[in-house]
Amino acid sequence: MKNCYEPFPMHIERIVIETTDTTLKSFELTFDREADRKDFFVKYNPGQFCQLSIFGKGEAPIGIASAAWEGDFVRFTVQKLGKFTSAIHAMHVGDPIGMRGPLGNGFPLDKWKGMNILVIGGGCAFSTLYAMTKHILHPSHRADYAEITALYGTRNSGLCLYKPVIEEWHNRNDIVVHQAIDVPEDNWKYHIGFVPAVLEEMAPKPDNTVAVLCGPPVMTKFTLPILTKLAFPPERIYTSLEKRMKCGVGHCGRCNIGHKYVCKDGPVFTLKELQELPNEI
Amino acid sequence: MQAKWISKKELKKLLTAWTKHYLVYAPIDNDHELAFQMVKEPARIVVDGYSNTRYPAKSLFLPQSEVLMKYDGILHSVENTEKEKILFGIRPCDAHAMQLLEHALVDVENPDLYWKQKRESAIVISKACIAPEETCFCTAVGGSPFNTADSDVLLVEMGEDYCVYVLTEKGISLCKELPDAEDTQLQAVKKLTKKVVGRMPVLLPKQELHNALMASFETEFWKDVSQSCLGCGVCTFLCPSCFCFDIVDETVRKERVRNWDTCMFRTYSLEASGHNPRPTKVERTRQRIMHKFAYWVDLIDEIGCTGCGRCVKYCPVNIDIREIAEKALHREFEGMKK
Known part of the structure; x- marks a missing residue:
C-alpha cells in the first residue's frame, strides 16, 4: 500500500521568470517514474495542489498551474517568500525535487457544464484559475460551457503572470478578458483600479453564472460583497483557500476550519459552505 | 464476550510467560512516573494501585518523534518492522481514544500506514478503573471506567483476583487456558461496576x-x-x-x-x-x-x-x-x- 507521506521523484524541466520583480517563477516538473505520471494524470482536476518537497527544507503546498492537455509536466508558480520558496527559487533546470499529489478537491468542472463562468483573480493567486481557464478553453472542453469572462488584477503590469498567454486570450473570441492594475502606467490599455471596483463597473449578470474567485485575503474580503450585491447566490460563488499545511491529506490537524480540512475537503469551497463554518479564515 | 477468572499470583505468571513469546508493553515505574515501556523484567510491571500513566498510550502508536523516511538522494519510507505485541494495563479512556485516532489517521484513500501497522500488530489488554481519580470524567463524555471499546481483553481487579473479560479473537488466543468466572463472581463485578460508575459525573448533553x-x-x-x-x-x-x-x-x-x-x-x-x-x-x-x-x-x-x-x-x-x-x-x- 502507498505511503501517503512519501514524495515521488521529479525533475525541473523548465523555469520561467514570470514577473519583472522576479519574485514569481513558474517551475515545470516532469516525472522520473512512469507509474507516478499515470497516477497523477488519472486523478488531476484543476484547482488541486501538490506538496513540493526539498529534503532539508521540508514541504510546501503549491497550487497546480497547468492543464493536463499541456503535456506530461506539472507547472507550479511560486512566490519567493519563506525558507522553502527561497530554496526552490535558487534551483535550476535539471535539479531533482519531490512531489506529492494531486491533493484536495479542485473545481467542480462537471457541475458547471452549460453555465457561464466568471473568473476573478488577483496577483499570484491566479495560478489555479489559469489552469482551470486553460482546461476550459481546450477545443474538446470549450463547448461544454457558455460564456467565459476573466478579470485579472495585479498591482502593476510587471506583476502579471503568464503574460504571453493572457495577451493571446485578449485576441480570442471565446473568452472576454478584463485586466486591471492598481495605478496608471504608460501604454496600459485596460482597467485601472482594484478588482472589487472594476468588477462593480463590469457588472456581470448572475444568471446561470458561477463566479470563481482567488486572490489575496484583502481582495477576497472586498470582492465577495460586490458579488452578493450583483445578486450572485452564495452557492454559486467559489473560492480557493490557503492554510499552513503539513500532511496534505487531513491527518496532521492544522488546516481546519471547523470540522473541515482545507487540504482534504477543500481547497475549493462555495461561499455558502464557508458561511456554515466558524469564521476562522 | 467470555468472562474468565484469574488470581493476582497467576496473572503475574501469565505476564512472565507472555514476555517470552511477545513484546509486552506495560506501565513501569520510572522514578515515580508511570510510563508504558517494553517489559524486560516482568517484576517491574505496575499492575494495580495507580490511576493512569502520565503519557497516554497513544505514544506507542503515534510516537512523540518518529522517523518516516530516510534520504539518500530521494526519500524512502522506512520499512515496517512491527512485531506482534501486547499492550497491557491501558485504561479504558486511553483505549477509547485509540478509536478516535484510528478515525483521524486511517481513511480509505490515504491511510497512515505507520499508525495502522503499529495498531494492527497490538493486542490490547485494558484494565478497568475501580478507583477513578478526582480529575477523571469518562462518564461525562460517553465512556465508562469499565468501557470495553478498542480492547481485546478487559481486566477488573476483584480483591485478590481479576475478572477477565475476553472480547475478541485475539483475546481468546491469549486467555483460553483460564477458567470461566462463576455466576456469584460475576454478580460481584456487576455490583462493583454500579458502585464505581455511580460516583462518576453524569453524561454531558x-x-x-x-x-x-x-x-x-x-x-x-x-x-x-x-x-x-x-x-x-x-x-x-x-x-x-x-x-x-x-x-x-x-x-x-x-x-x-x-x-x-x-x-x-x-x-x-x-x-x-x-x-x-x-x-x-x-x-x-x-x-x-x-x-x-x-x-x-x-x-x-x-x-x-x-x-x-x-x-x-x-x-x-x-x-x-x-x-x-x-x-x-x-x-x-x-x-x-x-
Whole structure:
C-alpha cells in the first residue's frame, strides 16, 4: 500500500521568470517514474495542489498551474517568500525535487457544464484559475460551457503572470478578458483600479453564472460583497483557500476550519459552505 | 464476550510467560512516573494501585518523534518492522481514544500506514478503573471506567483476583487456558461496576454542548476562559486523543521525521505570508475545546475527549476543560458579544 507521506521523484524541466520583480517563477516538473505520471494524470482536476518537497527544507503546498492537455509536466508558480520558496527559487533546470499529489478537491468542472463562468483573480493567486481557464478553453472542453469572462488584477503590469498567454486570450473570441492594475502606467490599455471596483463597473449578470474567485485575503474580503450585491447566490460563488499545511491529506490537524480540512475537503469551497463554518479564515 | 477468572499470583505468571513469546508493553515505574515501556523484567510491571500513566498510550502508536523516511538522494519510507505485541494495563479512556485516532489517521484513500501497522500488530489488554481519580470524567463524555471499546481483553481487579473479560479473537488466543468466572463472581463485578460508575459525573448533553459552543464562537467568552493560559501545550501533548503532528527534516541524520505538534502554539497555523488564523491564545484555546466538543461531534457524532483528566491534572495554571464545557452549557457567553 502507498505511503501517503512519501514524495515521488521529479525533475525541473523548465523555469520561467514570470514577473519583472522576479519574485514569481513558474517551475515545470516532469516525472522520473512512469507509474507516478499515470497516477497523477488519472486523478488531476484543476484547482488541486501538490506538496513540493526539498529534503532539508521540508514541504510546501503549491497550487497546480497547468492543464493536463499541456503535456506530461506539472507547472507550479511560486512566490519567493519563506525558507522553502527561497530554496526552490535558487534551483535550476535539471535539479531533482519531490512531489506529492494531486491533493484536495479542485473545481467542480462537471457541475458547471452549460453555465457561464466568471473568473476573478488577483496577483499570484491566479495560478489555479489559469489552469482551470486553460482546461476550459481546450477545443474538446470549450463547448461544454457558455460564456467565459476573466478579470485579472495585479498591482502593476510587471506583476502579471503568464503574460504571453493572457495577451493571446485578449485576441480570442471565446473568452472576454478584463485586466486591471492598481495605478496608471504608460501604454496600459485596460482597467485601472482594484478588482472589487472594476468588477462593480463590469457588472456581470448572475444568471446561470458561477463566479470563481482567488486572490489575496484583502481582495477576497472586498470582492465577495460586490458579488452578493450583483445578486450572485452564495452557492454559486467559489473560492480557493490557503492554510499552513503539513500532511496534505487531513491527518496532521492544522488546516481546519471547523470540522473541515482545507487540504482534504477543500481547497475549493462555495461561499455558502464557508458561511456554515466558524469564521476562522 | 467470555468472562474468565484469574488470581493476582497467576496473572503475574501469565505476564512472565507472555514476555517470552511477545513484546509486552506495560506501565513501569520510572522514578515515580508511570510510563508504558517494553517489559524486560516482568517484576517491574505496575499492575494495580495507580490511576493512569502520565503519557497516554497513544505514544506507542503515534510516537512523540518518529522517523518516516530516510534520504539518500530521494526519500524512502522506512520499512515496517512491527512485531506482534501486547499492550497491557491501558485504561479504558486511553483505549477509547485509540478509536478516535484510528478515525483521524486511517481513511480509505490515504491511510497512515505507520499508525495502522503499529495498531494492527497490538493486542490490547485494558484494565478497568475501580478507583477513578478526582480529575477523571469518562462518564461525562460517553465512556465508562469499565468501557470495553478498542480492547481485546478487559481486566477488573476483584480483591485478590481479576475478572477477565475476553472480547475478541485475539483475546481468546491469549486467555483460553483460564477458567470461566462463576455466576456469584460475576454478580460481584456487576455490583462493583454500579458502585464505581455511580460516583462518576453524569453524561454531558453532547448536541446541546455542541450548539452552545458554536454560538459562543465570536464572543468574549474565549478571552475569559483563556486568560490564564500559558500556551505550554501540555494539555494537548498529554491528551490521548490529540493527534496533530509536524513533519520536519533532520539533515544530519538524513531523515524526515514527524513530531507531535499542538494547536496551542503560534507557529502551528502561522502562514508564510505572516497571516495567522489563530494569532493569540484566545483563538488557540477555542480551537482546542471546539475540536473536542464540537468538531468531532460534527464529524462522527461523538465527543473527541475521553475524560482521562490529564489536561486538568497537569495544566500548570489549573485550566479545567470540564469547567469550560459547563460554562458553555450554561450559556455564560451570552451577553459577552464582541
